[in-house]
Amino acid sequence: MPSFDWTKLADWEHFLEPLIVPLCILFGALAVGITLNKLINRRIRTHLDIEEGTWHYVFINAMKGVPISLTLVVGLYWIVNTIDIPPSLTKLFSYILFTVIILSITRVVARTVNGVVEMHIERSQERLPKTTLLSTILTVVIYAMGVLVVLQYYGISIAPILTAMGVGGMAVALALQETLANIFSGLHLILSKQLRIDDYIKLSTGEEGRVTDITWRFTTIVPAGESNMVVIPNQKIASSNITNFSLPRRDMAISIPVGVAYDSDLDFVEKVTLEVANEVLARVDKRVEQEPLVRFTEFGDSSINFKVILHSSRFDSQFLLKHEFIKALTRRFREEGIEIPFPVRTVLHGDAAEDER
Template identity: 45%
Template structure:
């Protein structure tokens, strides 16, 4: 009868577990997106802990049966009691570990930190929960855990000293992800001059894909302590200055009108132009052979500036030719009279000497 009762209890408990999981799945389908994710995580997290909890309940029933039929056998009862306590502790920590692990997997596509660190974070979570569970089980068994904790502290200190560069990169990586000076997909320029797209932000290093399609791997500690330019922050749109020089005999008012007309046409029709931006012209330098000005355009992102600048230069050169506006060649003027005078003086000095 005891065996039949235990089997019936096990079957009943598995049926209850099944009903609980089915109910949670139905709630996940009916709730909003954020709540549905929580219910899905609960469904995945509860399966193994509930199986272990059923085993603990069965052990409790077995202990009751043993207590009835073997009252004087204290060793069996003590062993069953320890197994039940250990089972409850493992069930609790297994539930917490599964919840954290499946939460990381569920939300890794929504966060750069979770996406880049989910695998290592899951392993670290399992290790931490396993150590805590073992220490608590040893404590319930009457074993002193003070020497174990002291040994773990000394070992952790030794490991920290040995892995100091690695830990420095690790915490620098967390700082980069939390502070978000750069994000995956951003186009950045390092203080050493390299430019590229952020490919991955890992625990130890950050990968930057350069324009020639090669990868630069920067340790996180060096990246966090260096000066860099993020061309995608706070927004991707970027001003594109174009330097132009015209002849001194040019009508500057006409030059300004022509430049603005060409710039507006490029921004309106080019695929990388920002149509809402109003271009402007600034004259700034009387150079050796030209009056220099800057035409300010705007493009959607940094990498597009090469194409829109090229299109503008070609269109502006064509329009200058039509309007008769001259872009002068570099000119060097030689004062022949002064050079001849210096030669005559030098010859006379030589004769008198």
Template identity: 40%
Template sequence: MNFNGFVLPLLIIITGFVVGLLFEIIIFKKIREKSLETDWDGFKVVTKSLRGLSIFSFTIAGIYIALGYMDLGAANLANIHKILTIILILLITWAVAILTSGFVNIYTRRAEGVLPSTSFFGNISKLIVVFIGLMVVIQFLGLSITPMLTAFGIGGIALALALNDTFSNMFAGLNVITSKEMKIGDYIMLETGEEGYVQDITWRNTTIKAITNNTIIVPNSKIASHIITNYHQDQKEMLVKLNVGVSYESDLKKVEMVTVDVAKEVTEKLTGADDSVEPYIRYNEFNDFSINFTVFLSVTEFIEQYKLKHEFIKKLHERYNQEGIVIPFPIRTVYMKNELE
């Protein structure tokens, strides 16, 4: 085994890999850092699509050059060239797919009101580009596409049955997006109890960020079939209800005046409370041990209600103690009749 026949080609391939690695680490890293400083999102998409491509490209170039120094025979060289060409086509296809998906996502974010800002359309465009790339590879191999399409048509029914859940989620996601009943950033609650901010709607599932900072993954078919409360639809402002009970000895006019006064004080000072809506109360029940009523306050969005309730309960408890208004403990009076024999 001579130097030119094995060692030199190996060194050329290793050199190609090292050059690609250095290009990725030094030059491309500076390009990525520069992209983070610019306001144009397209620059970031381009750098993301080209990430890692230089290593493969320089390595493949090294292999091409090394083949010129190797005596493998015409047939073997032709097969290797064909394999390298296919790899190169697939690499370019993947880069173009990421590039297309990124620009589609940018457009959907900017075209608010026309297309919802989700990754759904970006993922679909990526699949289309990958499909086209595979068709190019098949054509390059000299295979006839027509019989394959016919075979796909015959096997389409079996494929549809096998991927029933996948297609169900995909079309459900498309329905959710086009109906515009839910979009990125909305705070929603499912009838099963899950709630949080909508982060993304993909071709398979919807991602929800709970207030506990946990991520909830819900299949799109469940989103389409369940009852959903959207707290950001039309408007974010909403009324918050808080139930309170006072003793039967209380002066109900005084209770109403004090409670509304505390509610106004809290909503005026607290960020997130909507002071444009006057707080009010409504008595609603003679309970076993208390007269119950509901306090209605307004917040700018759903998540702000927790802070409002927290501050209001503290202030109300303090004020009731000052005014001598009693919030009774649960009690029950039992009368026993003595029977004389």
């Protein structure tokens, strides 16, 4: 039976001994930071009612996780400056300390920039689309700058890296033409303000629905009345003819034709129709501010025709609005004795037709 080599165990103990105290400090600092972060977040949620899209919200959202970073920085600083450890470990912990500081600052800057951009989009009269594509690009650019700063501190020259990225970027661009085309098509859609989140669109290729997001490659839409999501490449949308039912205004006018008998009291018909329209709007679409209208249009073959003009706050709300209005108007006309006539045709056969001639 082979004997255990106790010299190897002694070597491991000699290697791990300088690391015991620093690692204990790091884990202790991390535990304190996580605890503080949870307590602060709980207190903010409990005592502050912060509205999304304000400076307070941007600041607090950017500072999430900062207590963890701060306690970790304090622990690393304590290790580097107060504990007697080998120079190699001191240099290692110095690198880690600098990396934690830079990445923490980078994270706060990225969140702040994204928050300010989103807040500007919400408040801007131009109403640029608020999508994940913009936030993704901004985050990648800011974090890339932070990584370059860290590499420069490590003594790694970033000039060759940038040169290699430039040369490699050309090769990648050739290999990923379709992906890059989708990215730039998505940017074009956002900056040209052709689409916004929550717009209802219809493409010349037949797809239609409400826009839920514009990502770096796809635009997702949800058709009216369905729970399924349609994913369309940005390039396809940019090259299609788009009908945007939410521009220049999100609300839209709905014209519903109605006819009543010739012996009807038209003033009473108008009064009843407006009452029904207001009742349906208050029940189905409370965000509508425009009043419904009734406009008599023509003397038809068997009825006096008019149009009821309703406003819907969203394109896909019109279907439920029409559905409820037609049911409610038919029921109310029957209660009030208002007749909705239907065309009557007399068909002559055989001898009756000859006599008619």
